[in-house]
Amino acid sequence: MLQVLVIVVLMIAVVVAFVLHARWDSTEQAQEESLAVARTFAESPGVLEALDGADPTAALQPRAEAVRKATDVSYVVVWRPNGIRVTAPERELIGKRVVRPFRSIVERARKGDATTSEIDAATGGRTMNTAVPLTRRDGSLAGLVSVGVTVSRVNQGVKNQLPVLLMSAAGALVLASGSSALVSRRLRRQTHGLGPTQMTRMYEHHDAVLHAVREGVLILDDEGRLMLANSEARRLLELPEDAEGRPVDRLGLDAGMAELLASGRTASDEVHLAGGRLLAVNVRATRPGEGAPGRVATLRDTTELHALEGRAEVARERLRLLYEAGVRVGTTLDVVRTAEELTQVAVPRFADYATVELLDPVPRGEEPTAARTDMRRIAVSGIRADPPLHPVGEVTRTVTTARGEPEEERVHGVLEADLRKARQWWEQDPERARRILGYGITSLITVPLRARGVVLGAVDFWRTEERGAYSEDDLAIAEELAARAAVSIDNARRYTRENAMAVTLQRSLLPRGLPDQDALEVATRYRPTRAGVGGDWFDVIPLPGARVALVVGDVVGHGLHAAATMGRLRTAVLNFSSLDLAPEELLAHLDELVDRIDQDQAMEGNGEAVTGATCLYAIYDSVSGRCTVARAGHLGPAVVRPDGTVQFPEVPVGLPLGLGGAPFETVELRLEKDSRLVLYTDGLVEDRDRDIDDGLAQLEEALSGHPGRSPEVTCGAVLDALLPAEPSDDVALLVARTRVLDPARVAQWDVPRDSGAVAPLRAQVTRKLAEWGLEEVAFTTELILSELVTNAIRYGSEPIRARLLYERHLTCEVSDGNSTSPHLRRAAATEEGGRGLFLVAQLAERWGTRYTTHGKVMWTEQNLHNGASPQDEDEESLLDQWDDEPL
Numbered sequence: 001m002l003q004v005l006v007i008v009v010l011m012i013a014v015v016v017a018f019v020l021h022a023r024w025d026s027t028e029q030a031q032e033e034s035l036a037v038a039r040t041f042a043e044s045p046g047v048l049e050a051l052d053g054a055d056p057t058a059a060l061q062p063r064a065e066a067v068r069k070a071t072d073v074s075y076v077v078v079w080r081p082n083g084i085r086v087t088a089p090e091r092e093l094i095g096k097r098v099v100r101p102f103r104s105i106v107e108r109a110r111k112g113d114a115t116t117s118e119i120d121a122a123t124g125g126r127t128m129n130t131a132v133p134l135t136r137r138d139g140s141l142a143g144l145v146s147v148g149v150t151v152s153r154v155n156q157g158v159k160n161q162l163p164v165l166l167m168s169a170a171g172a173l174v175l176a177s178g179s180s181a182l183v184s185r186r187l188r189r190q191t192h193g194l195g196p197t198q199m200t201r202m203y204e205h206h207d208a209v210l211h212a213v214r215e216g217v218l219i220l221d222d223e224g225r226l227m228l229a230n231s232e233a234r235r236l237l238e239l240p241e242d243a244e245g246r247p248v249d250r251l252g253l254d255a256g257m258a259e260l261l262a263s264g265r266t267a268s269d270e271v272h273l274a275g276g277r278l279l280a281v282n283v284r285a286t287r288p289g290e291g292a293p294g295r296v297a298t299l300r301d302t303t304e305l306h307a308l309e310g311r312a313e314v315a316r317e318r319l320r321l322l323y324e325a326g327v328r329v330g331t332t333l334d335v336v337r338t339a340e341e342l343t344q345v346a347v348p349r350f351a352d353y354a355t356v357e358l359l360d361p362v363p364r365g366e367e368p369t370a371a372r373t374d375m376r377r378i379a380v381s382g383i384r385a386d387p388p389l390h391p392v393g394e395v396t397r398t399v400t401t402a403r404g405e406p407e408e409e410r411v412h413g414v415l416e417a418d419l420r421k422a423r424q425w426w427e428q429d430p431e432r433a434r435r436i437l438g439y440g441i442t443s444l445i446t447v448p449l450r451a452r453g454v455v456l457g458a459v460d461f462w463r464t465e466e467r468g469a470y471s472e473d474d475l476a477i478a479e480e481l482a483a484r485a486a487v488s489i490d491n492a493r494r495y496t497r498e499n500a501m502a503v504t505l506q507r508s509l510l511p512r513g514l515p516d517q518d519a520l521e522v523a524t525r526y527r528p529t530r531a532g533v534g535g536d537w538f539d540v541i542p543l544p545g546a547r548v549a550l551v552v553g554d555v556v557g558h559g560l561h562a563a564a565t566m567g568r569l570r571t572a573v574l575n576f577s578s579l580d581l582a583p584e585e586l587l588a589h590l591d592e593l594v595d596r597i598d599q600d601q602a603m604e605g606n607g608e609a610v611t612g613a614t615c616l617y618a619i620y621d622s623v624s625g626r627c628t629v630a631r632a633g634h635l636g637p638a639v640v641r642p643d644g645t646v647q648f649p650e651v652p653v654g655l656p657l658g659l660g661g662a663p664f665e666t667v668e669l670r671l672e673k674d675s676r677l678v679l680y681t682d683g684l685v686e687d688r689d690r691d692i693d694d695g696l697a698q699l700e701e702a703l704s705g706h707p708g709r710s711p712e713v714t715c716g717a718v719l720d721a722l723l724p725a726e727p728s729d730d731v732a733l734l735v736a737r738t739r740v741l742d743p744a745r746v747a748q749w750d751v752p753r754d755s756g757a758v759a760p761l762r763a764q765v766t767r768k769l770a771e772w773g774l775e776e777v778a779f780t781t782e783l784i785l786s787e788l789v790t791n792a793i794r795y796g797s798e799p800i801r802a803r804l805l806y807e808r809h810l811t812c813e814v815s816d817g818n819s820t821s822p823h824l825r826r827a828a829a830t831e832e833g834g835r836g837l838f839l840v841a842q843l844a845e846r847w848g849t850r851y852t853t854h855g856k857v858m859w860t861e862q863n864l865h866n867g868a869s870p871q872d873e874d875e876e877s878l879l880d881q882w883d884d885e886p887l
Contacts (some may be wrong), residue, residue: 011169030128030149031116037071037115038132039149048134051078052084057094061087074127074148081106081141100144102131109133110141119148123278126151151436173732180674193817216279216299219286223249224262227294236299238275257281261297271302279300283545318477321349325481330488333495335363336378342459342485344380350477353382353441355389356447357396358457362489365496367454374398375457382462388435389462397428413447417469432818449483451490459485515540518676518807519622520736521654523711525719527731529683535562535613536732537570540579544848544859545807545813546561546622546741549577552634552679552734553615568597569613569657580850583617583630584664587654590615591632594658611658616679617649622741623805627677630666632657635685639669639701640676640714644707646655646700673740675712677701683729684722698722711735714793728834745772751789751814753798758786759801772806777862780843781812787836788858791822809845809861817855 041047041064050059056078064076064087078086083097105115109131117335127148134143193215215232220226224247229239242249248261257272260281267283286294329341335358341353355653356379359368363378374395382594389397415421419433419442426433443463449456459482463470470478500719514522517799521694522540535555541802555566572593576586598611614634620627629649632658652665671677685695702721703714714735723731747768751757761781769778785802792800796816805811822837840847844860851857 002175003180004177008171010832011172015166015169026151027118027128029568030151033071034073034128034130034147034149035114035116035132037067037073037076038130038217040308041076041147042132042145043065043135047078048136048142048333051134052136061091061094062878063131064683065089075146075151077146078143079111079146080143086143086295096105105131105144106141109144115882130167155655156637170292178215181526199590202580210414212471218248218261218297218299219294220248220297221294222264222265223868226251230792233299236274236279236301249526261295264295265683267297274299306559317349318473321345321477322484323479325484328493329485333492335365335489335492335496338488338492339379339693340381342481343379346461346481347381348383350474351479352464352467353380353387353389353462355380355460356449356461357390358489359399359455362456362493363496365493368456370400374472378457387441387462388432388439396541407675413445413475413477413482415472416444416446417471418442419601440464440466443467445470445475447478449482449489451486454490456486456489456493480827488887501570514540515542517548518547518741519548519620521711521739522550522734522736523715524735525715525731525733527683527719527727529730530725535566536683536730537566538679538712538732538734539570540734540736541574543577543580543618543619545857546812546863547809548620548622548736550618550620550677550679550734550736551615552681553734554613554634554681554683554732556612565597566751569593569615573617575808580848582666584666585624586617587630587632587657587664591655591660591664595660598658611656612658614682615657618677618679620677620736620738622739622807623746625671625738625740627671627738628666629669630654630664632664634682638678638680639671640678640703640707642672643709644705646702646704647857648696671738673738676703676709676711677736677738678718679731679734679736680716680718681730683727683731684733686717686729687724688728688858689724695722711737741805741807747804750801751793751799751800753793753796755790755793757793758789761789762786765804768804774806774810774864777810777864780862781810784840784860785814786864787840788812791858792816792818793838794823795820808864811859811861813859815852815855815856815857819851819856821849821851821856822858 011418022828029687044063044781047060047063050056054057059076064078067073068076068089075089077098079098079102080086082104085094085096085098088094108115110133112133112135116128119127119129126359127150129148131144131146133141134145142704163726190831212231213230216236217228217230218226218233219228221782224240226244226248227248229237234243237253238804239251251257252273253261254274257274257279260267260270260272261285265283266285267281268283269280272279272281278301280302281297281299282297283297286296325342325345328345330338331341332338339356339358343356346354355377356665357375357377358817361368361373362467374396374760375391376395377392380389380392417437419425419437422444425444441462442465445461446458447460447461457476461470461478514524517540519542520540524540525537526536526539535553535557536554537550537551537553539551541549541551545775551570551575553566553569555562569590572590573586576589581589594611594613598730614632616631616634618627618629618637629651631651632654634653636648636651639649641647649667649669651667654664680699682692686692687695699718700716706714706717709717715733718733718735720730723860747765749761749764749884751761765782765785766778766832769781770777774781781804789800789802792829794812796818798817800814800816803811803813803815805813837847840860843862845863847858847860849856849858
């Protein structure tokens with residue numbers, strides 16, 4: 001009865017929806033029909049001439065009536081812009097003004113637009129009226145054609161279909177009722193005539209037996225999904241609440257257990273580890289005599305590991321602590337903040353209180369080299385806010401140094417399990433020691449913060465009596481925490497030192513020479529203004545993969561501050577380019593940098609603002625001949641084609657640096673071989689006596705008509721043509737002639753995600769290197785490419801491609817669809833893996849990773865002109881490198 005009721009409700013809903021949709025569809029059809037008839041009549045030959053004739057009514061009335069009868073519309077009315085009818089279904093209405101307001105319709109008609117609206121006709125009810133303009137050739141409005149279609153006429157077809165729909169609904173109701181009766185009878189047969197009460201009692205007994213046994217029971221279907229698990233199985237395997245219905249290999253089980261349950265094979269008392277327990281597992285088919293639609297597995301706990309589980313949990317907690325320390329400590333390049341992060345990670349998971357003290361020169365970015373140095377507390381964290389420890393900023397002690405190293409230098413920490421027995425600690429400050437013990441702190445570990453052979457300070461981990469004393473195992477964890485934090489603190493110290501030592505020299509901030517690369521032939525010019533060096537700058541940055549980045553920028557203002565700021569931005573672009581960022585991403589980072597520079601200067605209350613600086617960043621790929629360009633408030637480039645014609649391609653312009661709030665956009669240019677890309681600053685084309693449009697026209701004239709001119713000659717010609725005798729702004733000019741890497745020097749292979757594909761790829765690489773005459777680097781190249789491809793197969797995703805580029809260097813590239821970047825690490829002597837990237841780093845001159853829209857590319861560069869012969873080294877000598885180096 002419930003199923004029948006649901007079907008009745010659904011049928012009613014369908015009928016209502018059908019009627020509503022039919023009403024909407026009728027309205028739409030009426031609109032379309034009125035618009036079509038009106039436009040057809042308005043565009044008919046002779047209508048416009050008849051309207052402008054001596055007797056338009058005589059000429060148009062018969063035609064309008066003929067159209068009305070032929071199309072079965074309600075009316076066809078031609079009327080003038082003043083509202084006077086020229087034609088009408090009733091002749092007495094001819095010459096009279098239309099009834100409804102028509103001024104807005106006329107205004108839209110003068111713009112060439114038709115107007116459709118719904119009106120209530122006196123005879124036909126709801127009518128869709130469409131007015132279409134009659135426009136003369138000179139654009140003036142001669143009149144309008146109005147056509148009305150009654151909605152009820154269009155809706156008549158829907159009414160004819162409604163009985164069919166109702167009969168179909170009745171048929172569906174009959175079928176549903178019959179099927180429900182058949183299903184009910186079949187269920188009674190399958191349950192052998194048991195009623196609901198008997199079935200409920202049977203399932204209650206089944207659940208009682210299933211969940212009372214001391215063995216775990218799992219029932220799986222033929223596709224490996226868990227259908228049922230009793231309470232013991234859930235406890236032994238620690239299954240989630242929603243485990244039933246999920247594949248067993250997605251339940252977080254140990255690998256051996258998951259493989260056995262998903263394999264479908266029969267097992268008898270196989271022992272597997274699961275959640276710290278050793279389980280004996282039996283697997284059988286549920287109905288072995290009738291095939292194998294499913295399997296049943298029983299689990300039995302065969303060992304008592306409760307005592308060991310506590311120790312395992314402690315070990316896991318320590319590993320989680322070290323992992324969290326690696327993630328949270330060193331998130332900034334600030335010495336004090338890094339010390340605070342160390343104390344916050346340690347409390348309360350490892351210590352009740354944690355303190356860090358550093359030698360005075362360290363926060364300033366200096367190394368502690370003085371004869372006597374104060375050690376000052378930098379950070380304190382604890383479970384309470386009032387411990388009797390030295391507060392932040394107080395000198396804890398003064399240390400003496402010998403040969404630049406503190407005498408307290410120690411590689412390992414010191415454990416004081418019971419401070420009440422630590423005589424040396426008592427003697428340092430007896431009064432404070434009594435207060436500390438009275439506060440309840442009874443155990444201490446002190447570890448030096450040592451990085452790169454320099455002791456930077458020390459970290460103290462304190463525990464109260466309630467927490468218990470430290471052990472030797474805790475000392476090892478404390479040393480590991482201190483070692484990781486010391487590297488981060490030293491990195492922050494070195495950054496502070498380098499930032500404080502930054503110099504702002506004028507011309508030394510610009511490139512003194514152009515880097516060696518094969519993708520472009522580049523020439524540059526810089527001309528200062530009479531006021532001195534300004535903030536215009538340029539750069540040419542070789543990138544891996546036969547690519548080159550071209551940069552031109554302009555910092556507002558002149559003088560030392562503008563030059564210093566220019567140096568900072570140029571350095572930032574160089575650093576961002578080393579990360580192989582896309583042009584729009586690099587400009588976004590540069591925009592944030594300018595904003596931070598302005599904020600710092602505003603807080604200090606000195607220095608000029610950098611906001612308003614401009615930059616253009618382009619990456620040219622000599623393999624494809626494509627150039628990707630993005631700009632932040634800068635003038636766009638000029639492109640001189642090989643035939644000497646000049647173009648100024650449209651490059652989306654972003655906001656100048658420092659304004660923020662809007663993303664930067666890029667454009668990709670296809671540059672033919674021997675094209676010249678011209679980048680410049682506004683001082684070249686704009687002057688107080690010259691408009692920028694005139695300057696661009698002069699630049700186009702200076703560049704065009706000289707197809708074979710070199711970049712050096714082009715720079716001279718442009719400056720001679722555009723630069724005045726005393727420019728009011730400095731000028732940076734960069735001209736680059738494109739080269740295209742010979743396709744014969746590019747080799748690319750698609751690699752299936754199969755470890756067996758590495759050997760055939762190595763053979764193909766060897767043959768290709770032999771074609772290029774590079775047999776002496778074949779051994780090294782094979783090793784590098786094998787490691788990169790194997791890494792992509794194991795940890796990446798398809799598609800996987802390998803590519804060789806033969807230019808000044810031999811470049812190996814392996815791309816895959818995974819954006820996760822691998823990291824270099826040193827494998828221990830007992831580890832079987834982990835040496836792949838280390839081997840690549842040893843063999844290649846450079847290596848790195850760049851990201852694409854579909855994954856990443858790992859690349860290496862090998863120098864072909866360094867005089868070394870990698871062939872002299874065999875595999876054993878390469879592997880021997882790990883035996884001589886510390887782990």
